[in-house]
Each structure stands twice: as structure tokens, then as C-alpha cells.
Amino acid sequence: MNQHNLDKLRESMVRILHPVKGETAGSGFIIRDDGYLVTCHHVIYLLDALKVEYQGKEYEAQWCEELSNPEVDIAILKINIEKAKAVKIINPQDLSTSVTVYGFPPSEKKFFPEGINFSAQTIRPSAPVNILPTYVTTNISGTNPWNKLPQPKSTFLSHRINAKVEKGTSGGPVFAEELNGVVGVIQCSKSDESYVIRWDNITASLDKLGLEPKKTTVCNFLAEIANDRRFKFITLFHTKQQIELKQQYIPIQVTLKTKRKDVESFLGYSEAEVVDKQAYAMKSFDAFQETQVDWKEAKKQCSNQHIMVLADPGMGKSTLLKMETITTAKKEMDKLLAPQSNLPTGVDEVIFPLFFRLSDLAEKAEEIIEAIPLLIQRDYPLIFPDIKHLLKEKLRNRKCLLLLDALDEVPKENRIRLQEKLNRFSRNYPSPMICTSRIVGYGGGFIEGGKEVEIVPFAFAQTAEYIETWFKNAEGYIQDESVSAENLIQQLRDKPQIAGLAQNPLLLSLICSLYQEKDLTLPAQRTQVYQKAVDYMLKKWSANRYPQSEGMITAKIQLLEKLAYHFSCDDEQDGSEIFSLDELHRVIEGYIKSGEISTDLKNYPTSRLIEELSAEDGILQKWDREGDKYIFLHRTFQEYFTATYLLRKIKENQNEGISLVKRLFWQYDAHETLILLAGLMENPLPLLQAITQSKDDIFKTLLLLAGRCLAECKKDDNFNLAATNPLIGKIIEGIYKFWRSYPSASFIESTVVALGKVNRQMCQKLIASLKDSDSWVRINAAMALGNIGNSEAVNPL
Numbered sequence: 113m114n115q116h117n118l119d120k121l122r123e124s125m126v127r128i129l130h131p132v133k134g135e136t137a138g139s140g141f142i143i144r145d146d147g148y149l150v151t152c153h154h155v156i157y158l159l160d161a162l163k164v165e166y167q168g169k170e171y172e173a174q175w176c177e178e179l180s181n182p183e184v185d186i187a188i189l190k191i192n193i194e195k196a197k198a199v200k201i202i203n204p205q206d207l208s209t210s211v212t213v214y215g216f217p218p219s220e221k222k223f224f225p226e227g228i229n230f231s232a233q234t235i236r237p238s239a240p241v242n243i244l245p246t247y248v249t250t251n252i253s254g255t256n257p258w259n260k261l262p263q264p265k266s267t268f269l270s271h272r273i274n275a276k277v278e279k280g281t282s283g284g285p286v287f288a289e290e291l292n293g294v295v296g297v298i299q300c301s302k303s304d305e306s307y308v309i310r311w312d313n314i315t316a317s318l319d320k321l322g323l324e325p326k327k328t329t330v331c332n333f334l335a336e337i338a339n340d341r342r343f344k345f346i347t348l349f350h351t352k353q354q355i356e357l358k359q360q361y362i363p364i365q366v367t368l369k370t371k372r373k374d375v376e377s378f379l380g381y382s383e384a385e386v387v388d389k390q391a392y393a394m395k396s397f398d399a400f401q402e403t404q405v406d407w408k409e410a411k412k413q414c415s416n417q418h419i420m421v422l423a424d425p426g427m428g429k430s431t432l433l434k435m436e437t438i439t440t441a442k443k444e445m446d447k448l449l450a451p452q453s454n455l456p457t458g459v460d461e462v463i464f465p466l467f468f469r470l471s472d473l474a475e476k477a478e479e480i481i482e483a484i485p486l487l488i489q490r491d492y493p494l495i496f497p498d499i500k501h502l503l504k505e506k507l508r509n510r511k512c513l514l515l516l517d518a519l520d521e522v523p524k525e526n527r528i529r530l531q532e533k534l535n536r537f538s539r540n541y542p543s544p545m546i547c548t549s550r551i552v553g554y555g556g557g558f559i560e561g562g563k564e565v566e567i568v569p570f571a572f573a574q575t576a577e578y579i580e581t582w583f584k585n586a587e588g589y590i591q592d593e594s595v596s597a598e599n600l601i602q603q604l605r606d607k608p609q610i611a612g613l614a615q616n617p618l619l620l621s622l623i624c625s626l627y628q629e630k631d632l633t634l635p636a637q638r639t640q641v642y643q644k645a646v647d648y649m650l651k652k653w654s655a656n657r658y659p660q661s662e663g664m665i666t667a668k669i670q671l672l673e674k675l676a677y678h679f680s681c682d683d684e685q686d687g688s689e690i691f692s693l694d695e696l697h698r699v700i701e702g703y704i705k706s707g708e709i710s711t712d713l714k715n716y717p718t719s720r721l722i723e724e725l726s727a728e729d730g731i732l733q734k735w736d737r738e739g740d741k742y743i744f745l746h747r748t749f750q751e752y753f754t755a756t757y758l759l760r761k762i763k764e765n766q767n768e769g770i771s772l773v774k775r776l777f778w779q780y781d782a783h784e785t786l787i788l789l790a791g792l793m794e795n796p797l798p799l800l801q802a803i804t805q806s807k808d809d810i811f812k813t814l815l816l817l818a819g820r821c822l823a824e825c826k827k828d829d830n831f832n833l834a835a836t837n838p839l840i841g842k843i844i845e846g847i848y849k850f851w852r853s854y855p856s857a858s859f860i861e862s863t864v865v866a867l868g869k870v871n872r873q874m875c876q877k878l879i880a881s882l883k884d885s886d887s888w889v890r891i892n893a894a895m896a897l898g899n900i901g902n903s904e905a906v907n908p909l
Contacts, residue, residue: 121287121294123167123197126151127216128283131161139215139284140164140189141294143201144321147193149173151283152299152309153182154247156258162189166196175258179320182260184268184313185243185299187283199285201318202293203311203326204501207235207271209291211308213298215277215284227287234274240267241307246299270307271296277306292497293325326459326502331445333499336492337465338441343434347730348586349625349645349653355585361435362578362617364428366410366421366565368403404568407432414563418538418545422554423567425748425784426618429548432567433467433515436546440465440513464506467515470547471690474522474530480537481507512543519549519558520781521689521747527558535560551862553780566858569615576601578617582624592630600627603634610634612869613641618746625653637826639791642752646731654729667710669753671721672731673760674703676744676753680785681776689747693740696722696732748784755788762798770802777806783817790821800839812850816863819847823866841873848877852884855892861899868900875900879908
């Protein structure tokens with residue numbers, strides 16, 4: 113036992129005295145610093161007066177009848193003192209650790225303050241213990257309120273110690289160092305065994321004192337989660353000031369995919385024809401319909417299932433889980449603190465919301481049931497000793513909500529092992545899980561029995577609400593008062609090409625920050641949004657007090673490109689998004705020594721560079737509390753810088769640059785980088801040619817990638833999307849034919865819709881498909897045109 117804990121326990125100990133003889137009647141200890149103490153009722157039931165010795169001084173004690181409970185052998189006393197030293201009490205349901213018993217046995221004074229140790233092997237669960245046989249006599253002569261016996265059939269909940277504890281120790285604390293608190297009150301019997309009276313015998317009394325141990329521990333842990341800065345706050349891009357997430361959060365909608373039961377019912381056929389048509393439509397496929405619902409409703413419909421949330425980059429997957437974490441923690445805490453929730457079972461029903469990155473779980477060799485406590489210890493080191501035992505109980509009793517973020521960040525070779533571990537955990541401890549993943553690269557069926565939903569892009573009303581909320585939150589940080597939410601909303605109405613970008617929450621946040629710079633023309637492509645955002649983050653939005661030269665800014669951008677490419681594409685890194693400070697330092701040092709670095713950074717201390725890029729510029733972020741792990745501000749920024757690195761290499765030497773790009777074709781996690789690269793290139797034809805000329809594209813993976821790249825390309829004089837180039841027409845035709853073969857496949861439809869928004873040729877093909885002989889093609893063509901949403905697509909509907 114460490115000296116600090118020993119000193120605290122020694123300072124809380126109380127000796128219960130015989131009022132006449134002055135000898136030890138038993139032991140007790142302070143449980144609240146204003147003089148409340150606990151002992152066993154059988155220690156005081158024969159005493160004519162209540163006197164105690166605390167820290168060498170005698171006190172008259174008052175019996176607190178409303179808090180005491182003779183039926184479980186507990187007495188609560190009060191002495192007149194203001195700053196007593198109270199112990200920390202905890203209430204594990206199972207006691208599987210060694211303990212030390214403290215008290216004042218007259219024959220064994222040497223045991224205090226060292227105490228008497230009992231190993232975990234000597235402690236066993238116990239059936240309720242009948243109290244009366246443990247009392248030395250049933251003859252009572254006193255007339256004080258405490259001079260009474262428990263009822264003959266009274267029992268108490270306990271842990272049994274298979275060893276005798278000496279008389280005089282009764283009422284003393286039982287301390288579990290591993291759990292960092294007092295787990296109960298020792299009750300000495302006449303046999304060769306003793307009992308630890310559990311705190312849940314008197315939870316109502318402890319609650320009145322504000323001391324209910326399990327409830328307090330749970331509330332403290334939930335408060336830690338609800339106030340975790342990783343979840344609670346977000347930072348507006350143009351200022352380092354933080355605002356609460358709940359103040360900016362706009363509720364999302366998702367699509368639920370359910371079996372279609374009325375495939376043709378809205379086409380006007382008779383009932384018999386409907387049956388025939390439905391049978392035909394479902395002959396080759398499972399028929400699905402997409403139902404768009406609020407997230408809250410989706411959770412209700414999936415209440416008995418795990419959920420996998422799918423979305424494109426920047427759509428708010430992580431933000432959704434963070435919001436779920438803090439709202440669940442707050443809701444559970446409110447339930448626990450409500451007046452009607454003071455029953456002992458209330459604590460046991462509380463749900464722990466636990467947020468983890470799936471990559472963290474994948475890195476652990478342990479099974480999920482063992483890995484979770486390790487990660488909680490990492491994230492909440494101060495409260496973990498108090499919550500450790502209870503956390504294991506919650507996991508075993510299915511009272512946790514697991515919020516598991518970013519499957520796409522897990523290296524591909526680790527996903528199968530992670531999937532197996534999660535499903536083993538789910539079969540044995542089926543607590544609900546909500547996972548997230550990007551759509552690209554997700555193979556489906558990650559969680560057994562899970563329901564897959566997809567985040568829907570913001571409708572214009574949501575976009576407007578987000579902007580109004582953003583400007584309200586940013587009111588104190590906007591320098592130009594002439595910019596307003598109303599003006600930005602109107603600009604988005606007038607510029608539909610920008611309004612499309614604003615359906616993505618990450619891009620919308622960037623657009624808001626860029627718009628408040630009045631001299632800035634809003635960009636129409638997302639690569640331009642990222643480019644302008646990076647430019648402002650390194651200049652006007654930087655917390656660096658000294659203006660940076662253009663040379664320094666260019667050098668920093670090239671360094672960020674190098675870092676992004678290294679951690680995304682280096683064979684040893686395998687797409688790492690979290691990197692250690694040591695690794696970050698090593699890569700920068702290597703870059704400096706290679707001679708590739710700009711002269712502006714050659715004499716710059718590496719530690720200072722890291723500090724500027726994180727604390728001042730904000731493009732790199734500290735990931736953990738210790739500050740020895742880093743990530744890019746958002747994964748999309750890492751992909752953007754990787755794309756600009758590849759663009760620079762292509763400009764320097766097209767053949768060598770394209771060779772670097774080809775290495776990424778079959779890495780699904782790198783496809784977003786390649787799509788951004790297409791948007792950055794003045795002439796993306798070399799990229800599109802390299803993609804379409806690749807062999808072994810059996811499942812049309814690269815064809816769809818080419819379509820996504822095509823949808824991202826700049827629309828200017830150098831490159832026209834009106835299919836004037838034969839390659840463009842070939843890509844459009846190939847994707848259309850693929851879609852027509854599998855019109856209900858969402859991964860194909862998403863590419864078709866993306867192309868249809870910018871490419872008239874694809875839109876015309878879908879319009880023609882409204883008259884297709886296959887009813888299923890007609891239905892899905894109508895859905896795709898509706899999702900494209902522009903006038904050319906909607907008018908034919």
C-alpha cells in the first residue's frame with residue numbers, strides 16, 4: 113500500500129470507546145469531512161453513551177437514527193468537527209482483489225496502522241448473512257435509542273473473508289488498494305470467518321449524505337465523458353476560439369435500406385399486374401428502397417441492432433458519434449440524479465457511452481473485453497482507478513454503448529482480425545454498437561446482424577440552419593460586420609454549383625470561414641475550398657504573432673505535402689493517420705537532411721516547426737492528452753496534401769509522377785486522394801488514361817474511380833466535360849452500362865449521380881432510361897435523376 117493512501121486512511125480512523133472504562137469497544141472511520149462516521153451497530157448497541165477518539169482527541173458522538181440501519185448492522189454517528197479526513201468509498205458487486213482490514217483490536221495494536229492483509233483467494237461471495245447470531249448477547253439494559261437489537265430474520269449483503277478478525281476491529285474499513293477505496297465495513301463474527309458489509313446495504317443513507325459510492329463514481333465518470341474536450345468542443349477554422357459542439361450541431365438524416373414490398377404499386381398497374389411485375393423485378397436482385405429518416409428515428413428502428421453509419425468524407429460521421437457520446441452521457445447522468453432514481457437498481461441500469469477509434473482497438477492484441485479498459489485508462493487516467501471494476505461489470509452486463517469511429521482508418525490487413533474480435537465480443541456481451549466508415553472501401557457486413565445506414569447530404573434548409581447557427585456562434589470573432597448569414601444563404605441560392613458543396617458539413621464550415629473574409633470570391637470546387645482554407649490558415653488565421661513570408665508559407669505547404677504522402681503512402685506506414693511525435697520528428701529531420709527542403713526551413717528547429725504547424729497554424733493536431741501523437745486537422749486535409757504532393761511530382765516529371773499514382777489504384781483508401789488529384793489537375797487526361805488502361809478491372813472498380821475523378825474535374829476551356837474527348841465518352845458509356853446491369857447497386861448509383869450533376873451525357877442517358885423496357889431500370893433511373901436534382905434531371909420526372 114502506498115504511503116499516501118495509508119496516511120489518508122490513518123487520518124480517517126476512529127476508535128469507539130466504552131464510556132466508563134475508556135477501553136476500545138470497536139472501530140469506525142470518517143465518511144464525510146464534517147464529522148459523519150460509520151461503525152457496526154453491534155459495536156454500540158450495549159453502550160450507555162457514545163464517545164469516540166479521533167486523532168488523539170475524545171468527542172461526544174450523536175447517533176444518526178435516520179441514517180443508521182441496525183437491520184444491516186450499520187450505525188452512522190456524528191461528531192462536532194469541521195475538517196475531518198474522510199475516506200473514499202467504492203462499491204464493487206464482486207470483490208476479486210486483495211484487501212486490508214484496519215481497526216483497533218486490543219490484543220493486536222501492532223496491526224494498526226499497517227492493517228491485516230487478506231489475499232483475494234480468501235474472499236468469497238456470500239449469501240445474505242443473518243445478523244442476530246453474530247451479536248454476543250441479546251440481553252439489553254440500556255434505554256438509549258441505539259440500545260436495540262435487529263429483527264431475528266434481518267440479513268445483510270456481504271463479501272465473506274475465510275479468516276477470523278479480532279474483536280475490536282468490527283466497524284473498521286476494508287481497503288482495496290487496487291480499487292483505490294474502501295469497499296465496506298468489517299464485521300467480526302464468533303466463528304473463523306468474517307464479513308465485509310457492502311455499501312449497497314445503505315445506499316439510501318449514503319445518498320442522503322451525498323456519498324452513495326457507486327452513484328458518485330458513475331456520475332463522475334459520465335461527467336468526465338460529457339466534458340471531454342475531444343467531444344465537447346469544436347474550433348471554427350478562422351479562429352482558435354472553441355465553441356460547444358451542441359451549439360453548432362445540426363441533426364442529420366440517414367437512409368434506411370429496406371426490402372421493397374411495393375415495387376410497382378405507384379405505376380398504376382392493377383393488383384395482379386403488380387404481383388407479376390414485382391416477381392419479375394425481384395428475380396435477379398433483392399429489391400430495396402431507401403427511406404430517409406432523422407437519425408433519432410433511425411436509432412428507434414434499429415434499436416435491437418448494431419448500426420454501421422456510412423458516408424463520404426466530411427459528412428459528419430465522427431461528429432455524429434461525438435454528439436452521441438456527450439448527449440448519452442448527459443442523459444444517463446440526468447436520469448441518475450433525478451429524484452425518482454435513488455433506488456439501488458438505478459445505477460445498474462445506467463449506460464456508459466464509450467467512444468473509440470476502431471484503429472485503436474485494432475492495434476490492441478487483447479480481446480475487446482480486455483482492450484476497452486486499457487483505452488479507458490489511457491483516456492481517463494485520473495478516474496480510471498475508481499471506475500475500473502464497475503466498467504468491467506457494465507461490459508459484462510451489456511450496459512455500454514460502444515461508439516466506434518472510422519473503420520476506414522484501420523489498415524486493410526487488420527480489418528478481418530478486428531471484425532472477428534468485435535463479433536466475438538458482440539456474441540458474448542451484446543452491448544449496442546454504432547460504427548462509422550467511409551463508403552469507398554467498405555465491403556459490407558462488418559458487424560453480424562448490423563444495420564447499414566448512410567448519411568444524407570444537407571438539404572438546403574439544413575444548410576441555411578447551419579449557416580445561421582455558425583454566424584451566431586462566430587459573432588464575436590467576425591471582423592467585417594458587413595458579412596452575414598443572410599447574404600451567404602442568398603449567394604448559395606444564386607450559385608447552385610457552390611450550394612452542392614455546402615451539402616457537406618466540413619466544406620460548409622470552411623465556406624463559412626472563407627466567406628467572412630469579405631474580399632474572397634467563394635470557390636466552386638472543393639479542391640479550391642481546401643486550397644483557400646490552407647492559404648488562410650497559414651496566413652490570416654494563424655495564431656503566429658509574426659507575419660510569415662510567402663517563401664515560408666510555400667515551404668510549410670511542401671513540408672505538409674511530404675508528411676501527408678509519407679504517412680499515407682509509404683509502404684511502412686500503410687496509410688497511417690495517427691503518428692507519434694518521434695516519427696513526425698524523424699520524418700521532418702530526414703526531409704531537412706535530404707536537401708529537398710526549401711532554404712526558408714533549413715535552419716528552422718524541428719520542434720519549433722511542429723509547434724507552429726499544430727498550436728499556431730492548426731493544420732496538425734495533438735491526438736492524445738500526453739501530446740505524443742498527432743493527426744492532420746481532418747483526414748480530408750491529409751488526403752488533400754497527398755494529392756498536391758502527387759500533383760507536384762507529375763508537374764516535375766509526368767511519367768514518374770503517374771507511376772507514383774498507379775501504386776495507389778488498388779488501394780481503396782487512397783481513392784479519395786486520387787479524386788482530389790483529378791480536381792487539382794489542369795489536364796487530368798493522363799490520370800484518366802492511366803486508370804482506364806489498367807488491367808484486371810474485373811469488378812469495374814477502376815472504371816468507377818475514373819467516373820468519380822471525372823466528376824471532380826475542373827470545368828474550363830482546357831478540359832470540357834461535354835464528352836468532346838473519346839476517353840470521356842468511353843468512361844460515361846462504360847459506367848452507364850454497368851449501372852444498367854445492376855441499377856439498384858448503391859455503390860454504382862453514387863458514381864452515376866455524381867457524374868449526372870456535372871455531365872450532360874450521363875443525365876441524358878438516365879432520362880432515356882425512363883422509357884426502358886425493364887421496369888427496375890426505369891424505377892432506379894427516376895431515383896437517380898431525383899438525387900441529381902438539377903432542372904435538366906428533374907423536369908423529365
